[in-house]
Amino acid sequence: MRGLQLDQLTRQVAGRTLLEGLDLKVAQGECVALLGPSGCGKTTTLRLVAGLDPLSEGRVLLDGHDISHLDPGQRRVGMVFQSYALYPHLSVADNLTLGLRVRGIPTSEREERLAQILALLQLEELRLRRPSQLSGGQRQRVALGRALLRQPRIMLLDEPMSNLDAQLREELRPELRRLLTSAGHPVLYVTHDQQEAVGMADRIAVLDQGRLQQVGNPRELHHHPVNRFVASFIGRPAINLFPPLAGRQLGVRPEHLQLVPSDGIPARLLRAEWSGPQQVLWLESAAGLLRMLWSPTSLPPEQLLVGWADDAALAFDERSGERLPCCEPGWNRDLIRSLQQ
Amino acid sequence: MMRILLLCWSLAPLLWQLRTSFLVGDVLVGEQSQPGLSPWTLANYRLVLHGDPSLIQVLLNSTVLGLITTLLTLILALPCAYGLHALRGHLQRSIHAGLVGAALFPTVLLFLSLLQVARSLGLANHLLALSLPYAALSLPFAILLLQAAINDLPPELEDAARLDGLHTLQRLRLIVAPLLTPALASTGLLVFLASWNEYPIALTWLSRSDRLTLPAAMGRIASSSVYTIPYGPYAAATVLGSLPLLLLVLLFQRWIISGLTQGAVKG
Numbered sequence: 001m002r003g004l005q006l007d008q009l010t011r012q013v014a015g016r017t018l019l020e021g022l023d024l025k026v027a028q029g030e031c032v033a034l035l036g037p038s039g040c041g042k043t044t045t046l047r048l049v050a051g052l053d054p055l056s057e058g059r060v061l062l063d064g065h066d067i068s069h070l071d072p073g074q075r076r077v078g079m080v081f082q083s084y085a086l087y088p089h090l091s092v093a094d095n096l097t098l099g100l101r102v103r104g105i106p107t108s109e110r111e112e113r114l115a116q117i118l119a120l121l122q123l124e125e126l127r128l129r130r131p132s133q134l135s136g137g138q139r140q141r142v143a144l145g146r147a148l149l150r151q152p153r154i155m156l157l158d159e160p161m162s163n164l165d166a167q168l169r170e171e172l173r174p175e176l177r178r179l180l181t182s183a184g185h186p187v188l189y190v191t192h193d194q195q196e197a198v199g200m201a202d203r204i205a206v207l208d209q210g211r212l213q214q215v216g217n218p219r220e221l222h223h224h225p226v227n228r229f230v231a232s233f234i235g236r237p238a239i240n241l242f243p244p245l246a247g248r249q250l251g252v253r254p255e256h257l258q259l260v261p262s263d264g265i266p267a268r269l270l271r272a273e274w275s276g277p278q279q280v281l282w283l284e285s286a287a288g289l290l291r292m293l294w295s296p297t298s299l300p301p302e303q304l305l306v307g308w309a310d311d312a313a314l315a316f317d318e319r320s321g322e323r324l325p326c327c328e329p330g331w332n333r334d335l336i337r338s339l340q341q
Numbered sequence: 342m343m344r345i346l347l348l349c350w351s352l353a354p355l356l357w358q359l360r361t362s363f364l365v366g367d368v369l370v371g372e373q374s375q376p377g378l379s380p381w382t383l384a385n386y387r388l389v390l391h392g393d394p395s396l397i398q399v400l401l402n403s404t405v406l407g408l409i410t411t412l413l414t415l416i417l418a419l420p421c422a423y424g425l426h427a428l429r430g431h432l433q434r435s436i437h438a439g440l441v442g443a444a445l446f447p448t449v450l451l452f453l454s455l456l457q458v459a460r461s462l463g464l465a466n467h468l469l470a471l472s473l474p475y476a477a478l479s480l481p482f483a484i485l486l487l488q489a490a491i492n493d494l495p496p497e498l499e500d501a502a503r504l505d506g507l508h509t510l511q512r513l514r515l516i517v518a519p520l521l522t523p524a525l526a527s528t529g530l531l532v533f534l535a536s537w538n539e540y541p542i543a544l545t546w547l548s549r550s551d552r553l554t555l556p557a558a559m560g561r562i563a564s565s566s567v568y569t570i571p572y573g574p575y576a577a578a579t580v581l582g583s584l585p586l587l588l589l590v591l592l593f594q595r596w597i598i599s600g601l602t603q604g605a606v607k608g
Contacts, residue, residue: 052500073506085497089519098515099505150505 002063003027004049004154004186010057011044018044019210021058026186031177032215033189033201036233041210042190043082046156049188050077062153078147078185079156082163084139086131086146093118093127096146117145120179136164137172144179155180155187161196173199194234206230228321231314237280237291244318245335250327254280256312257292264305265290265339272299286339307336355583361576362386369572385573389562389581392574394550396581399558402468403537404585406554410472410536411529414479418528419521421480422487423513437485444481451478452541459546468552474542479532486531490524491517526596530589537586555582 009022019041026032034042047053049060051072059068067075086095093114100110118124121141131139140160147155160176161169177200180187191197197204198218206213206221206229214226218234225231231239231251239251267285274296283290283306294300315327361369368380389396425436455474464470494517502512518525540556547553553561559582562575590597 047500050500050504052503072500072503073508077504079501079504081497081501083495083497085495085501087498087501087516098502098507102505102507102511102515146501146505 001025003030004188005061005064006045006049006058007061008058009045009048009055009060011041011048011053012056017210019048022207022212024205024212024215026188028186029181029184030203031181031187031189031201033191033197033204034207035191035194035197035204036207036213037192039209040207042192042207043158044210045207046079046158046188046190049154050079050156051075076150076153077156078150078152078154080140080143080147080158080160082159084131084143084160084163086139086142088131091128091130092123092134092142095131095142096149099146099150113149117149120148121145137168140164140172144176148179148183153185155183155185156190157187158190159192160189161191161193169196170199176200194236204234206233208233225314226323228316228323231316231323237293239314240287240290240292242287242335242339245331245338247318248324248331249316249318250331250335251314251316252308252312254291255293256308257290257306258308259300260305260307262305263333263336264307265336267304267306269300269302269304286341308332358576358579361572362580364573366569366571366573370569382573385577386581388574389578392562394553394558396558396578398551399553399555400581400585402552403555403582406468406471406475407533407536409469410475410479411533413472413476414483414532415525415529417476418480418483418487419518419525420513421484422491423517425484425488426491437488440481440485444485448478449541452545455542456545465546466549466552468547468554471543471546471554472536475536475539476532479535483528483532486528487521487524490521494520523596526593530593530597533589534586 004026006022006024009019009024010017011019022041022045024032034045036042044053048055048058051060051067051070055068059066061067062075087098090098096117097110097114100113105113114127118127121144123138123141123145126134126138126142131142134142140163143160157180161172164172173196180189180200189197189200191200194204203215203217204221205215208229214221214230216224221230221234225234228241228249228251232241235253237254239253240257241249241251243249265285265287267283267290270282270284270289272294273280273282277296279294279296281292281294281300283292283304285306290306292306310329310332311327313327313332315324315331316322317324362385363381363383365380365382365384367375425433428436451474459465459470464473498516498520499512502516507515538556539554540560543554543557544560547557550561555578559575559578562571562578565571
């Protein structure tokens with residue numbers, strides 16, 4: 001198979017498992033985002049693919065060839081670090097070409113490739129600057145240029161936007177995506193920001209505590225989460241999880257909560273958060289704080305009854321958090337009744 | 342105000358030496374200067390510069406020895422520190438503890454056995470041979486200082502260099518060493534100082550007067566006469582002996598200060 005294939009990737013350090021049996025395929029030209037909270041194993045995964053840390057078990061395959069035993073320098077991996085890791089004592093041009101220089105690429109070819117990259121990333125005027133004289137966005141472009149100049153066969157990015165301000169982040173996203181996928185390499189993109197993951201990636205792999213939870217496109221993850229973690233991690237504002245009842249826990253997304261004339265959960269409006277196309281209502285109820293979407297132009301009454309359509313709720317096993325195959329209408333009624341008392 | 346007081350506290354002995362070096366001997370031991378004659382003189386300087394050995398020769402010896410020692414120490418300490426930085430776990434901790442122990446060992450206890458070594462290897466009266474024990478004695482401290490500085494470098498830099506295909510020695514030469522310049526400068530200065538000040542080993546290894554280092558030569562000046570203490574010449578030698586150091590510190594000031602405060606704050 002063409003592309004990158006991670007086969008049972010495992011990393012243990014001093015008895016602690018940082019990553020356990022990760023299976024993932026990234027096709028040519030596909031961008032897969034690794035998404036999860038801090039310490040979930042996203043960066044560990046990148047470092048294993050790059051060869052910076054040794055594998056405890058598993059293999060990294062590129063176009064069907066096992067590259068697990070290769071040194072990082074031989075893997076032809078382009079990586080952008082969260083801190084960018086530019087060499088502070090070297091100019092932009094030297095930062096970019098150091099790798100080519102030590103590989104013995106002749107000067108003429110080096111200059112040619114450098115000129116191409118500088119033009120592509122609009123860095124020509126900065127070629128003699130030191131990293132400390134660059135802005136955050138410029139540093140990011142240099143780091144990206146250094147990764148691309150290696151003519152990589154895999155691109156790895158570790159939160160490349162986290163040092164940029166929010167506006168710049170949004171502006172750069174389409175450009176970065178075009179640069180990354182145009183070369184037709186598999187791209188792994190680590191982030192903890194689901195907005196960014198949705199914007200950058202074709203598919204999202206959600207990790208938690210060193211385990212892969214689910215892989216899919218944003219729509220699948222949102223509508224068909226395999227477990228409670230994915231359901232609550234994906235989607236903003238976050239899903240409403242109700243108190244467990246009879247070994248089950250129901251979750252209803254804020255956009256599915258609605259006012260009902262009867263048979264609803266009594267709630268009180270605490271605050272309305274305006275966010276442009278809609279408002280997020282914060283409701284206080286017997287089930288704790290609830291989030292509900294509302295039109296931006298009006299406000300509901302202070303005291304209200306909320307409910308949801310029978311097929312809107314997601315049901316999870318209370319213990320394991322696994323998604324139950326269906327949510328029977330009776331469960332909704334039982335839950336609402338228990339919360340009315 | 343407090344600063345000025347502290348400055349006086351530190352500078353007073355030096356200024357006193359400076360004054361002493363320009364006074365005639367009689368005045369120094371409390372006698373009235375002869376009427377009509379100035380108590381100020383350059384005779385002390387003339388004496389030490391034209392003595393046997395001339396202080397110029399002595400300073401030259403000390404400088405050459407100090408530079409060679411510093412160079413040798415840094416060339417050996419940098420790879421050691423880099424290797425130690427790469428080690429993990431028990432091995433690193435025990436080597437580290439060993440180095441701390443060696444750095445704290447009082448070197449004066451070693452000079453007799455070092456003299457034996459010098460005799461059996463025929464190293465006595467070779468000025469540059471002194472750089473061997475000097476470098477050996479400075480190494481533990483230098484390795485610890487440099488290792489601390491390497492620990493402060495962002496680890497991603499090394500990762501990035503590995504991805505760029507740099508092997509270990511290239512990373513040390515092209516990435517780590519240039520970034521350690523401040524630490525190398527301050528460590529180097531401390532090593533140079535230690536070599537400049539070292540007395541017991543120099544005293545026992547060197548006897549030919551044209552090979553003497555500054556402390557050994559000072560010892561000779563101090564004990565040159567049984568009947569008087571040569572305050573004046575001694576002070577003149579002190580002043581001349583501290584000039585090269587002053588020059589070094591001024592030259593490397595910027596790096597030394599940033600090196601000494603390295604790791605104090607996250608940058």
